[in-house]
Amino acid sequence: MKLSVKEAARLLSVSEKTIYRWIQKEVIPAYRIHEQYRFNGAELMEWATSRRVGATPESLLSPATPSSTQKISLSAALEAGGIFYRISGTTRDQVLADTVTHLRLSDGIDRDKLLNLLIVRENLCSTGIGNEIALPHLRNPGILPISRATVTLCFTENKVDFHALDGLPVGVLFTIMAPDLPTHLHLYSRLNYLLQRPTLRNVLDPPAGREEILATLRAEEGRLSV
16 A cells, blocks of 8 residues: 555644654655655554554554454464474574464465565564564565464574664564454554563563463453453
C-alpha cells in the first residue's frame, strides 16, 4: 500500500506539516517517488505503534475486513510458531538463517526466498525494538502464501548486532508470519505493547521454560481489552 502525505497525516491524526517535518528529520519511513513522498502502510503502522503515535492497526482495515481477523490470540500464534533455544550465528544474517530453519511453514514455501526477504526488510529498517529484542517479519505480509498466523520465539546462542535504535545487541527474536496485513499489524502491535511490560521481559532474560513463557504471555494478554 503506497500512501500519500495527506493519507499518512489522516491515518496518524496529525497535520501534513508534521509529516513533512518528520520527513526532513528522517524519523519516519518515507520514499520519494516522482518528486512526491509515499509511505508503505505496514512500515508506517509499525513506526506509529513503536512510537505510540496516534494510530491503530485497525485504521488500515477496510470495512469489508472480517473483525475476526483482528482477534487472533497472540499466545495462540506463539503456540503455533513454537519457542526455540540456542539459535546459532554470530551475525544478524546468520541468526536469521538459522531462525528460518525453525519456522513452522506450510509446504511449498521457499525458505531461501523467505530469508532473503527478511534480510531485505532488515536492510531497509531494523526490526530491533530495543531491550535486546527484534521482531523480524516480511515488509509486505501476504507476499508469500502463508496459510496461518504464527509467532516464533527464538533465543540466540550469541547476541548479535541488529542495528537496533538503542544500540544493544539482540538475543531474543519474535518472528511474525501472517497471511495478510491486518493480521500482521494486530499481532505486531500487541506484541510490541506487551514487550514494554517488565513481567514479560523478565521471562525472556534469562530465558525461562516454554510453559512459563506461554503462561506469562497468556496472563499479560488477558489483561488487554478485547
